[in-house]
Amino acid sequence: MKSAIINQLVNKTTFLVGNKKNAGKTTFLNYALKQVRKVVNPTFFTIGIDGETSDLIFDTPKPKIYTEIGDFVITSNLMINKSDALFDIFHVFPYKTVLGRLVLAKTLRSGTIELVGAEDNKQITEIVEYLKNEEEIKTIIIDGAASRTTQVASINNSNFYYIIKLDHKSINSDINKFKTIALISKFKSIDNILDVDTKNVFEIEGALTVSKLLSIPKNCDILVLNDFTKIFLDFSQITELTRKFEIAYKIPYQLISFVVILKDIKKEDFKKILKQHKIEETILYNPYEN
Amino acid sequence: MKIKETIQFIEFNTFYSEYAPLTPYGLQNKNKYHVFTDAKLLSSIHISIGKIVTFINEKPIICVKIENHFKKISLLNSLERKLFDSADIFLVKKLLVNYKNIVNLLNDTIKEDLQINFTSSELLSFLSLDGANKESFYLNASYSKDLEGNRKKLAEINQKLAEIKKERFSEILKEHNLDFRFRDFIVVEESQTINLNSNLVYKEVYDKNSLLIKPILPKEYFELHEKKEVLLTEEQLFEQDVLEKISSKILAEKETLKEYLQKLEMLDTLFAKARLAISYKMNPPVLGNIKEAIEVKNGYYLPLANKCAKLGEIYTPLNTEFKNKTCVITGSNMGGKTMLLKTIGFMQVLTQMGFWVPAEKFKTSVFDKIHYIGEDLSEKVEGLSSFGFEIHNLTEAIKDFDKNTLLLIDEFAKTTNSIEAKAIIAAMLKSFSQKVTLSSFVSTHFMELPEFENVSFYKMKGLDYSEYEKYYSKEKQYSLRERIKLINTFMRYEIIKTDSSDRTYDAIKIADILGLNEEIITYTKEYLRGNYD
Numbered sequence: 001m002k003s004a005i006i007n008q009l010v011n012k013t014t015f016l017v018g019n020k021k022n023a024g025k026t027t028f029l030n031y032a033l034k035q036v037r038k039v040v041n042p043t044f045f046t047i048g049i050d051g052e053t054s055d056l057i058f059d060t061p062k063p064k065i066y067t068e069i070g071d072f073v074i075t076s077n078l079m080i081n082k083s084d085a086l087f088d089i090f091h092v093f094p095y096k097t098v099l100g101r102l103v104l105a106k107t108l109r110s111g112t113i114e115l116v117g118a119e120d121n122k123q124i125t126e127i128v129e130y131l132k133n134e135e136e137i138k139t140i141i142i143d144g145a146a147s148r149t150t151q152v153a154s155i156n157n158s159n160f161y162y163i164i165k166l167d168h169k170s171i172n173s174d175i176n177k178f179k180t181i182a183l184i185s186k187f188k189s190i191d192n193i194l195d196v197d198t199k200n201v202f203e204i205e206g207a208l209t210v211s212k213l214l215s216i217p218k219n220c221d222i223l224v225l226n227d228f229t230k231i232f233l234d235f236s237q238i239t240e241l242t243r244k245f246e247i248a249y250k251i252p253y254q255l256i257s258f259v260v261i262l263k264d265i266k267k268e269d270f271k272k273i274l275k276q277h278k279i280e281e282t283i284l285y286n287p288y289e290n
Numbered sequence: 291m292k293i294k295e296t297i298q299f300i301e302f303n304t305f306y307s308e309y310a311p312l313t314p315y316g317l318q319n320k321n322k323y324h325v326f327t328d329a330k331l332l333s334s335i336h337i338s339i340g341k342i343v344t345f346i347n348e349k350p351i352i353c354v355k356i357e358n359h360f361k362k363i364s365l366l367n368s369l370e371r372k373l374f375d376s377a378d379i380f381l382v383k384k385l386l387v388n389y390k391n392i393v394n395l396l397n398d399t400i401k402e403d404l405q406i407n408f409t410s411s412e413l414l415s416f417l418s419l420d421g422a423n424k425e426s427f428y429l430n431a432s433y434s435k436d437l438e439g440n441r442k443k444l445a446e447i448n449q450k451l452a453e454i455k456k457e458r459f460s461e462i463l464k465e466h467n468l469d470f471r472f473r474d475f476i477v478v479e480e481s482q483t484i485n486l487n488s489n490l491v492y493k494e495v496y497d498k499n500s501l502l503i504k505p506i507l508p509k510e511y512f513e514l515h516e517k518k519e520v521l522l523t524e525e526q527l528f529e530q531d532v533l534e535k536i537s538s539k540i541l542a543e544k545e546t547l548k549e550y551l552q553k554l555e556m557l558d559t560l561f562a563k564a565r566l567a568i569s570y571k572m573n574p575p576v577l578g579n580i581k582e583a584i585e586v587k588n589g590y591y592l593p594l595a596n597k598c599a600k601l602g603e604i605y606t607p608l609n610t611e612f613k614n615k616t617c618v619i620t621g622s623n624m625g626g627k628t629m630l631l632k633t634i635g636f637m638q639v640l641t642q643m644g645f646w647v648p649a650e651k652f653k654t655s656v657f658d659k660i661h662y663i664g665e666d667l668s669e670k671v672e673g674l675s676s677f678g679f680e681i682h683n684l685t686e687a688i689k690d691f692d693k694n695t696l697l698l699i700d701e702f703a704k705t706t707n708s709i710e711a712k713a714i715i716a717a718m719l720k721s722f723s724q725k726v727t728l729s730s731f732v733s734t735h736f737m738e739l740p741e742f743e744n745v746s747f748y749k750m751k752g753l754d755y756s757e758y759e760k761y762y763s764k765e766k767q768y769s770l771r772e773r774i775k776l777i778n779t780f781m782r783y784e785i786i787k788t789d790s791s792d793r794t795y796d797a798i799k800i801a802d803i804l805g806l807n808e809e810i811i812t813y814t815k816e817y818l819r820g821n822y823d
Contacts, residue, residue: 034472077377084522086441088420088428089380092364094314101367103377108428110448264497289500290468290478 005035005284008159008256009042013128013140015160019177023165024261024286029143030066031287036139037068043104043131045074046117046143047124064112071107072137074127076100076116085111090135095123102127104135115143128155159254161284166270167263175277178258180235182281183242184228189252193222207232213241220245227251257282293325293639295683296662296698300635301593308569309562309645312360315551316558325642329577329656335560335644336574341399342564349397353561356395359388360558362425366551369544374537380427382540382547383417386410387425389550392557404560406553413543417536429529433536437528440521447518454511462490462505475504563645572646575637576653580694583612584634584729589649591633603775606783607649608633613787614746616723619733621750622796626783627733628664630750631698634731635662638696657729658693661686664700676705684718697722697730704735712736719745747789751782752796758803773804 008014009032016032018025029044036042044065067073067085076099080087087105095102099116102123118124124142131137144160162181166174190196199221204212208225209232216223223241225231227249231238241247260283262270267285274280297303311317326332346353363385367378374382393401393408401407419430431438459470466486468476477500483493489506496502540547566572570592589608598605608630619627637652638660663683665676680702687697702718703711715732716739722730723744739747758780768776777800798818802811 031473077375080377081375084518086428087376088426089376090426092377092381094365101377103380106426109444262497264499266499286477288473288475288477290476290482290503 005032005287006039009036009139009141010039011138013132013142013155013158014256015142015144015155015158017144017160017162019162019164019174023163024259025143025163026065027288028161028163028259029141032141033066033068033071036141037071040139041068041070041072042139042141043072043074043137044115044141044143045127046115047119065115066110067107067113068110069107072104072131072135073107073113073115074102074104074117075113077103079114079116080105083111083113085109085113091130093123093127093130095119104131117143125155155253157252157254159256161256161259163259163261165261165263166265168265171265171273175273175279176235178281179277179279180238181255182258182279183235183238184231184247185255187228187247187249190222190224190248190250191252193246193248196222204230206230209233210237216245222246222248224248224250227253257284259284259286261286293323293660296635296639296660297323299662299664299698299700300591300632300639302636302639304593304596305636305640309566311558311562312357313363313554313558314365315363315555316360316562319555319559320562323643325639325660326644327642327656327658332642332644332656333577336577336646338400338403338560339564339567339644339646340574341403342560343567345397345400346561346564346568352395356392357561359392359395360554360561362388363554366547369540369547372537372541373533374540375533376427376429379417379533379536379540383414383427384425385547385550385554386414386417389554390414392554396557400557404553404556406557408550410543410546410550413539416539429532433532434528437525437532440525440528444518444521444525447514447521451511451514451518454508454514458490458505458507458511465490468503470505475502477501478503559644567646570648572648573650573652575641575647575649576651577641578653578655580655581615581726582653582655583615583617585611585651585653586633586637586649587651589633589637589647589652591629591636592648593636594629594632595648603778608785610748610785612746612748614723614744615729616719616742616745617731618719618739618745618747619731619750619785620735620737620747620788622752622781623735623800624777625750625752625781625796627750628700629783630785631664631700631731631733635660635696635698655694655729657696659687659690659695660698661690661695662698662700663687663702664698677703691725691728694727695729697728699730699732701733701735708736712739716740741789746787748785749788751784751786753777753799754780754782755799758799762803768805770804777803 014032016025016029033042033044067083072090073087074093076097077089077092078100080089080103085107086109088108089103089105091104093102093104095118097116097119102116102118118127128140131140162185164174164178164181166178190201193199200217200219201222201224202216202220203224204216206226207230208223223245225247233241238247258281260270262285267289274283306320309320311320326335364381366381366385367374371378390408390411393406396406417427418424419432420428429437431441463469463471468478468491470476477496479499480501483501483503486493486503491503492506494502494504570590586608590605591608595605595607606626619630621627637647637649638654638657640647641652641654642656642660661683663680684699684702687695699718703714715734715736719732719739720742722728722732723742741747758776761780762776798811798814801814
């Protein structure tokens, strides 16, 4: 499993997306960083100041992020000054946050760092382009904002882990969300659909909402959306649509795996639930479990 | 100068989007849309572009290197402070490294012309203790003996802490098969935690089924950690001293740095303008006396010329030497009257924004004001009709007639009754021709306007109907797109000198080509011949 994670992350741009606040993204980030460092020094950053003050796994104050010698981090200059690690500043981005301008810094002495990140998708795109084109950085991990997937669509061909926290109280709605993400993540990129020219393609501008369903022509074969984050329908509505036509995206991306964090639910019981709902997705269970 | 309407009319941004300065300072300059009214300054800018064009042509690789340095420069944080942090200092260092490299790569002609030099070698060396020409920055221990000693102790403690952790983790792994090397904690089912050694690990409740296990580190680890905390606090104080030392050095050169930024902005914009000059085979405009009329030789209105090139259609460049400063342009519908005004406006705006022009020759003068009056391109003012809007704009423009003004008027009063509209245009021409500071170009459909001294009449050559008739087949069913293409093919977009008595009846031919019903065409012709009741 560990080597699989390394292969999934090295030389790629990967987002960590959570289904809710305190889903365990930062804890998973620390784990992923440690795995990646076996092969290459990662570059990591976060999106905005997500306001998560605690972590599911600890249920204690938010876990710190460790940076090791050779890692590149992007955070604000104030956080760089505050850290016990020592950094060499490589670039100052033009974006201002309330905690100072965003900087790219290389770790010279290990320590902990608080991340402050890009505030919109345009900034994420520009930052990733800068890292790839100017610094020739290839392994990038982005700690995404909780319960928002739109960021994943800011980068072409990005990957993401969907970290889903399931607890006894909200199991039904969590499973529905799980099923929805699993379903919409399987739709192909329009570039990968054969004989598109011979089919009736209809493109939805912006979000696919219930009110827009009426605008889809009856002879439509392929419904094209910009990306998977533009779907604002529930599982049953999407399932109904897939019976009528194929759904495709303009921006390709790949869901690497679900990372499932169980609380008050036994793994065996959860596997039974998956079976009931016919969910056969690749699942990475809490890597902190023995 | 406010030229928002003119910019919209001439579709300037389709060209301006290709103008690409590479530094944030050049981009800020671009976004100001600065229009110069100082002829001397404009001439010097046009000459400097020439020197850079020559340099790019002679030393293309060096110029790519220079542009690469432009791209690396970031916006500095404010220099109006007493203390800079590491990020501020990094930005200053990066500016100095790249500016120095740019100066070294430029030739003497440009350096002398723009008075560019680099005098901050000492400051740059001070900021480069960890390597000359290295662009990154951190507070290197070599800045202070105290900092050096402190960092050494910190490194030793960090190493010991790592060793203690490693030893404890291997102990736990051996005893309990729990691997903490890549995990800060491990979640274990409660039933499996009974035999865990409480000296090595401690347990917390995770959920109703599991416990969260964390390693217990030896006392020595925490003692060392406390020492580390003290050293980190000390380090911050030593770093503060170094920051103060570096800040004072930077502040001593504050004015020089500001001058570098100005020069950089100028150089970056000149390079971007020179790139466009080369790409569009542009020439420097000739700035003449304000009393002289405009002259254009092979002038290209790029927003249209580029479109034509894309569609594979022929573009006819503008060639004319206007005799007077008040010019009336008549001609067919779709005959290019508006394009002529746009070409003049485009060339003039380019000239006064410090660009070269896409023409073999563009002789003009520098205007204090440029006005466009025509179709309402912005949001309508509530309660004002198109005619009302034109009158309002004309009234505003007239206020500037005591200054050197270029006025472009496109089909004035076309929405009002033709008798009064023609009278107003005649009055305008009479008035304009008496203003020595005004150059005006008035396009109109109205024919037989009165002649005035100092007013020239021109017309667009119009449709080559005899050539068109040879090609056109009555039997063939043409689509609208094909009909428009036919008009474009046989329309002669050339300007010719004429007089006020010239009559152009292309409108009927155009209507015919566009497919207007034959009965109406016939009745129209009868009406014009006077045998229509």
